[in-house]
Amino acid sequence: RPGVTQADPAVARRLRNLGAASVLFYREPIEMVAARGAWMEAKDGRRYLDCYNNVPSVGHSHPQVVAAVCDQIGRLNTNTRYVVEVVDTYIDALKAKLPESLENVVLTCSGSEANDLALRVARAATRARGVIVTETAYHGNTELTTQVSPSAWKRGGKPDWVECIPAPTPKTARNFGESVARAMAALQARGHRVAALLADSIFSSDGVYADPQGFLDAGVEAVRLAGGLFIADEVQPGFARTGSAFWGFARHGVVPDMVTMGKPMGNGFPMAGLAARPEHLAMFCRDVGYFNTFGGNPVAAAAGLAVLRVIADEGLEENAAWAGGRLKSGLGRLAKETGCLGEIRGAGLFLGVDIRKAESGRPDPDRTSGIINGLRDEGVLIGAAGKHGATLKIRPPLCLSAEEVDHFLGAFERVVAG
Numbered sequence: 001r002p003g004v005t006q007a008d009p010a011v012a013r014r015l016r017n018l019g020a021a022s023v024l025f026y027r028e029p030i031e032m033v034a035a036r037g038a039w040m041e042a043k044d045g046r047r048y049l050d051c052y053n054n055v056p057s058v059g060h061s062h063p064q065v066v067a068a069v070c071d072q073i074g075r076l077n078t079n080t081r082y083v084v085e086v087v088d089t090y091i092d093a094l095k096a097k098l099p100e101s102l103e104n105v106v107l108t109c110s111g112s113e114a115n116d117l118a119l120r121v122a123r124a125a126t127r128a129r130g131v132i133v134t135e136t137a138y139h140g141n142t143e144l145t146t147q148v149s150p151s152a153w154k155r156g157g158k159p160d161w162v163e164c165i166p167a168p169t170p171k172t173a174r175n176f177g178e179s180v181a182r183a184m185a186a187l188q189a190r191g192h193r194v195a196a197l198l199a200d201s202i203f204s205s206d207g208v209y210a211d212p213q214g215f216l217d218a219g220v221e222a223v224r225l226a227g228g229l230f231i232a233d234e235v236q237p238g239f240a241r242t243g244s245a246f247w248g249f250a251r252h253g254v255v256p257d258m259v260t261m262g263k264p265m266g267n268g269f270p271m272a273g274l275a276a277r278p279e280h281l282a283m284f285c286r287d288v289g290y291f292n293t294f295g296g297n298p299v300a301a302a303a304g305l306a307v308l309r310v311i312a313d314e315g316l317e318e319n320a321a322w323a324g325g326r327l328k329s330g331l332g333r334l335a336k337e338t339g340c341l342g343e344i345r346g347a348g349l350f351l352g353v354d355i356r357k358a359e360s361g362r363p364d365p366d367r368t369s370g371i372i373n374g375l376r377d378e379g380v381l382i383g384a385a386g387k388h389g390a391t392l393k394i395r396p397p398l399c400l401s402a403e404e405v406d407h408f409l410g411a412f413e414r415v416v417a418g
C-alpha cells in the first residue's frame, strides 16, 4: 500500500490478510497490545497518549465497564428475542437522556446500521426519497449510508436523490437554513421531495464545526416545513464529549425527529442505536420488519449501562468541558507563535485545528500528515479530517487529566516547531 512500510512482518501480514480493504494509521503502523485510561501500549513497550479514539470514551479498559461485561457474559447472553431486565433498564436510562418525544429505541451493532435504519424509517414516514448531507460527511458503510457519505465516494457515487450542502463554517453557519432550502430546490428539480436532513451535529468529517450554537435550527425548520425529518447523527458528538451537553444537537437547541448513536456507547463493546418517535417506527414496520440478532444483546446493554453510570459518577461531561478548555487555550497560545496553525474549533474534548501554509493561508494536507506522524513519534495519537484533509482531529478520552493535557501540548509544541 502506498505510504505504508511493509518492513514489519506484522504489518505485512495484516496487508496480506485484509488486502485492499486494509485501513491502518501512520506510515509506520503501530502494533498495540494493551491500553488503560488515556494510554495505549505497543508491542515494543512504548506508551502512547491516545488523543484520537472516540470509542473507549470513558477511558480504555475502564474497570466498571470491564466488570459489567464479564459479569453479564458469564451469566446470560443471547439473541434479542427474550425479555432480559438489563436491556430495558439500559434503554430506560438512555431514554432519560433523550428528548421525551423519542420514545422508542432500536439497538444495533454499528452506527452504519443505525443510520441505515433511520434513513429507511424517514422514507417510510415521509413517503419521500431525498436526503441532504454535508459535503464531506461520513454516515456509514452500508450501501444506503455510503450513498449519503460524500467522504467515502471515490469515483462518482452521488445518487440523484442526494444533495450536498457546504460544511457550516463560522462564516457560513448563519446561512445554514438557506443552504438547506437551496438543496431542497435542487432535489425538487430532479423530482425528489426531501425525506431527511441527516447531519453529524459536530460535523466531524467536515472538519469539526461546533459553533455558533443554534445554527442548525434554521435548516431543521426548513426541512420540516417541506415535510422532511431531521436525523441527528450523534455517533461522534454524543455521550458527553462536547462538555456542554450530553448530545451535540442539544447545543443547538433543536429536538431531532430521530437520533442515531454508536462509537462511545459501549466503550468499545460494539453497540449502537436509533431513537425514534413511535409513529415513525410504526409506519416503517408496517411495510417491513426489523430484527437484529446481536443489536442490544444483554452484554451490550450491561456495557452501555456501565458507560452511562461512569459518565455520571466521574463527572465526565464536566471534565470534557474543563480539560477541553485547557487544551483549546493551550493550542490558542501556540497558534499565536506558529504560522501553520489556523482556526481552532470544537467543543469540549472534540477539537479541530486547521493547518495552513504560513505564506498563503491555504490548507496544507502534507504538513497535517507530517504533524500527525511527528506526534506519533512523540508518543501521541491524533487524526485528520476535513475536505482537504488539513484539519487535525483531537478527540481524547473524556477522563483526560491536566497532566495529560500538558503532556499533549508539550509534544505538540515540539512537533509544530520542528
Ligand code: PMP
Pocket (backbone or CB within 6 Å): 109, 110, 111, 112, 113, 115, 138, 139, 140, 141, 200, 204, 233, 235, 236, 262, 263, 272
Ligand atoms: N456516523 C458518523 C458521524 C461516524 O463518524 C461513523 C463512523 N466513523 C458512522 C456514522 C458509522 O459508524 P460505524 O463505523 O459504527 O458503522
